Amino acid sequence: MQGNAACAEGALAAGCRFFGGYPITPSTEIAEAMARRLPKAGGVFISMEDELASIAAVIGAAWTGTRAMTATSGPGFSLMMENIGYAAMTETPCVIVNIQRGGPSTGQPTRAAQGDMLQCRFGSHGDYSTIALTPNSVQEMFDLTAKAFDLADRYRVPTFVMSDEIVGHMRERVTIPDAVEAGRPRPLAEGALPFEGGDDGIPGFAPFGSGRAVHVSGLTHDERGYPDTTDPEAHDRLVRRLVAKVESARRDIADYEAVNPDAETVFVTYGPPSRTVEQVMRDRPDESIGHLRLRVVWPFPEFALKVFPNARTFLMPELNMGQMVREVQRHVDQPVISIPKIGGELHTPTELVRALEAYR
Amino acid sequence: MRHEIRFSGYGGQGVLLSAVILGRAAALYDDKYAVQTQVYGPEARGGASMGQVVIDDEPILYPEVTEPDIFVIMSQQGFEKYGIRAGKDAVMLLDADLVRSRPDCRYYEIPATSEAKGTLGREIVANIVMIGALVTATGVVSREAIERAVLDSVPKGTEELNVKALKRGFELGERA
Numbered sequence: 001m002q003g004n005a006a007c008a009e010g011a012l013a014a015g016c017r018f019f020g021g022y023p024i025t026p027s028t029e030i031a032e033a034m035a036r037r038l039p040k041a042g043g044v045f046i047s048m049e050d051e052l053a054s055i056a057a058v059i060g061a062a063w064t065g066t067r068a069m070t071a072t073s074g075p076g077f078s079l080m081m082e083n084i085g086y087a088a089m090t091e092t093p094c095v096i097v098n099i100q101r102g103g104p105s106t107g108q109p110t111r112a113a114q115g116d117m118l119q120c121r122f123g124s125h126g127d128y129s130t131i132a133l134t135p136n137s138v139q140e141m142f143d144l145t146a147k148a149f150d151l152a153d154r155y156r157v158p159t160f161v162m163s164d165e166i167v168g169h170m171r172e173r174v175t176i177p178d179a180v181e182a183g184r185p186r187p188l189a190e191g192a193l194p195f196e197g198g199d200d201g202i203p204g205f206a207p208f209g210s211g212r213a214v215h216v217s218g219l220t221h222d223e224r225g226y227p228d229t230t231d232p233e234a235h236d237r238l239v240r241r242l243v244a245k246v247e248s249a250r251r252d253i254a255d256y257e258a259v260n261p262d263a264e265t266v267f268v269t270y271g272p273p274s275r276t277v278e279q280v281m282r283d284r285p286d287e288s289i290g291h292l293r294l295r296v297v298w299p300f301p302e303f304a305l306k307v308f309p310n311a312r313t314f315l316m317p318e319l320n321m322g323q324m325v326r327e328v329q330r331h332v333d334q335p336v337i338s339i340p341k342i343g344g345e346l347h348t349p350t351e352l353v354r355a356l357e358a359y360r
Numbered sequence: 361m362r363h364e365i366r367f368s369g370y371g372g373q374g375v376l377l378s379a380v381i382l383g384r385a386a387a388l389y390d391d392k393y394a395v396q397t398q399v400y401g402p403e404a405r406g407g408a409s410m411g412q413v414v415i416d417d418e419p420i421l422y423p424e425v426t427e428p429d430i431f432v433i434m435s436q437q438g439f440e441k442y443g444i445r446a447g448k449d450a451v452m453l454l455d456a457d458l459v460r461s462r463p464d465c466r467y468y469e470i471p472a473t474s475e476a477k478g479t480l481g482r483e484i485v486a487n488i489v490m491i492g493a494l495v496t497a498t499g500v501v502s503r504e505a506i507e508r509a510v511l512d513s514v515p516k517g518t519e520e521l522n523v524k525a526l527k528r529g530f531e532l533g534e535r536a
Contacts, residue, residue: 026400110400170423171380171396173387272423279422346424 003141003168004071007097007161008033010145011069013180016095017043018068020057022050022076025109026165027099030071051079055096059087062094063216065207067149067182071097075106077116078123084158085124086218088242091195091203093152093185097145097161099168100319102344111344112165114271114319120160121298127239129246131253132160132298134270138172144295146180151253153185155246156202162297164319166272166346188212193223195238201245250299256292258307263290265360266311267352268328268336270294273317276347280356283349289356297324302331313359315339317347362416363500364425368442369434369455371409374487378432379411381491381509382501386415388512389505395423408437415500430498432490434472436460453494453536455486468497468536475528485525488514492529497536 001009008030011019019034031047038045044061048054054070061068072080077098087094102108103115116123120132131151133144145161152159188194188204194214195203206212215225220235228234246253259281265288267277274293281291290308294301305314305328314336316325322338329336339355341347365382369375376398383396398411412425431452433443439459446452446463454462456469470493476486488510495506507526514522 165400166397166423169397169400171383172394172420172423275421275423282421346422348424348426349422 001138001174002029002171003135003138003163004029004099005033006138006141006174007071007145007163007168008037009174009176010142010180011095011149012037012041013142013176014067014146014149015182016067016069016149017041018058018061018066019043019070020046020048020054020061020068021070021072022048022054024073024076026101026168027071027073027076027097029168030097030099051076052083055080055083055087058094058096059083059090059092062092063208065205065210067095067153069095069097069149071099073099074101074103074109074116077119081119081123085126085128087158088124088128088130089218090216091156091242092158093156093205094158095145095148095152095161096158097163100162100164102342108344110165112272112319112346113342113344114162114164114323115342117162117297117318117320117323120162127243129243130158130160130298131155131246131296132162133255133295134162134297135167135295136271136274136293137167138170139174140295141167142174142176150181150183153183154202155249155253156185156205157246160298162271164271165344195221195225196223197241197245201241201248247299250301251303253296253299254301254304255295256301256304257295258290258292258304260287260290261307262287262310263308264288264310264312265356266290266292266308266314268292268294268305268314268316268324270297270324271319272346273319276317276349276352279349280352284353288360300327300331305332313337315355315359317341317352317355319346362414362420363430364412364414364428365430365432365494365500366410366412366425366428366442367432367434368408368410368438369487370437371407373434374484375409375432375434375438376411377513378487378491379413381506381513382494383413383415384512385501385505385509386413389508390501392417392501393420395420397424408435408441410438410442430494430500431463432494433459434486434490439463451498453490453497453533455490468493468533470529470532470536472529472532475532476525479528480521480525482521485522488522488525489529489532492526493533493536494529496530496533503530
C-alpha cells in the first residue's frame with residue numbers, strides 16, 4: 001500500500017468522517033482515497049475552492065463533533081496558516097497532513113523535503129503551540145495519522161502529520177489492526193465554562209449541537225468565549241494556557257526511539273533520514289554511535305537528548321537547510337552538526353558514513 | 361539478501377505497475393519485505409518512466425535504490441536514462457524489439473512486446489510477459505506469488521489473458 005493511502009486508512013480507522021481539501025501534489029492520493037471512501041463510511045468529502053476554505057471547512061466540521069482533516073503540501077500549507085492560528089486560538093481538534101515537497105513557493109512538486117518543520121510550529125502569527133508527528137514508513141503513516149486524531153482531541157489543538165513525498169509515495173506492507181483506539185475530547189462538564197482550562201489547561205468540549213451554547217472566537221476571549229480584547233491579563237491568561245496545555249504535556253505526547261544510550265556520537269532524526277541512519281547502524285554495528293529518532297517533533301522532547309549522557313557530538317541529517325537542528329542546539333552544550341540535504345533525494349548511507357567519519 | 365530491481369520503459373507500457381506487482385508479490389505472498397518507489401514527474405505517456413523495488417528477507421531500512429542488481433528495460437530511452445550505468449554484476453532483461461543498445465553486464469533479450477502482440481494478441485500485456493521472464497530468470501520471487509499479485513492488480517475480465525502472458529514470460533525467462 002502507498003503511504004498516502006495508508007494515511008487515509010489511518011484516518012478512517014480513527015473515525016475521521018470529514019475531509020475538506022484542495023488536491024495538491026504530492027498529497028493528492030490522500031484526497032482521492034478519502035473521496036472514494038468517506039461517502040461509503042457515512043462521512044463527507046468536500047473538494048473546496050482553495051486551501052483557505054479547506055482548513056476553514058475542517059474547523060467548522062470539527063465543531064460539530066466530527067473528526068475532521070485535510071491534507072496538503074507546500075503552497076497549500078502556506079495558505080492554511082491564518083486559519084491554523086484560528087484553530088489554535090479556538091482550541092479546535094483537527095488534523096492537518098502535510099506531504100512536504102521542495103520549496104519555497106511552488107518549488108519541486110514531485111520531490112521530497114522537510115522544509116516546513118518550523119512553519120508547522122510557528123507559521124501562524126502570535127504565540128501558540130501545536131503537535132507534529134513525523135512518520136518514516138508506510139506503516140507509520142497509518143499509525144501516526146490515527147494517533148494524530150487522538151492527540152488533537154485530547155489536547156484540543158490542531159495536530160500535524162508532517163510527512164513528505166518519499167513516505168507519501170512509497171509502497172510497503174502495512175498491517176491494519178482490527179480496531180484503533182479512538183478516544184474523544186473530554187465533554188464539557190455541567191457548570192464548567194467552555195474555555196476554562198482546569199488542572200491540565202484543556203477545556204471540556206461542547207461541540208455545536210451538543211445542547212450547550214458556545215461562543216467561538218478568534219479574538220482574545222474569556223473563559224465563556226466572549227471577546228475581551230483589551231485586558232492584558234485576559235490575553236496573558238488565555239495565550240499562556242494555550243501554550244502550556246501542550247508544552248507541559250510534552251512527556252506524555254513524546255514518542256521516540258533511542259538506540260545505544262552510551263554512544264558518543266548521536267544521530268538525531270525524524271522522518272525518512274532516520275531510515276538511512278538505521279541502515280548505516282545495521283551495516284556497521286558500533287555502540288559508540290547512537291540514534292535518537294523522533295516520531296513527535298513538536299512539542300520538542302528536549303529530555304530525550306539526555307538519554308545520551310556520554311554524547312560528545314550530535315549529528316542531524318534533515319531534508320532542509322537545517323531547521324530542527326536549531327531546536328537541538330538550544331538544549332545541549334555539545335556541538336550539534338547539521339547535515340542538510342535539499343533537492344528532493346534522501347541522504348544515502350554513504351553520505352552519512354562520510355559525515356560520521358568527518359565529525360566523530 | 362537485498363535485491364534492488366529497476367524497471368524502465370516509456371510511459372503507458374505499465375512499467376510502474378510492474379514494479380508495484382513485483383513488490384506486492386514479495387511483501388504479501390512470499391513473506392519477504394519490499395519497498396516500491398518511483399520517479400514522479402511529467403513522464404505520464406511517451407517519456408522514460410521508472411519504477412523500482414527493494415526486496416529483502418529482513419526489514420528494509422534504507423528504502424531507496426542506489427545500485428540495482430536487476431534491470432528490466434523496455435525502451436531505448438529508458439535504457440539511456442536508467443539502464444546505461446548498470447554495474448558489471450547486474451542482470452538486465454531487455455525487450456529486444458524496443459531496445460537497440462546492449463549493456464556491459466549480463467543481459468537477456470526477451471521479445472516481450474512481439475510475443476504480446478503476436479502470440480497473445482494484445483500488446484498491452486508486454487509488461488506482464490516481462491515480469492514472468494524476470495521471475496524465472498532471476499528467482500527474485502516465486503511463481504505462485506507473482507501470479508497472485510498479477511491477479512490482484514489487473515482489471516476484471518482480463519485475468520485469463522494476463523495469466524497466459526505471465527506463463528509465456530515464465531517460458532521465455534527459463535530459456536534465457
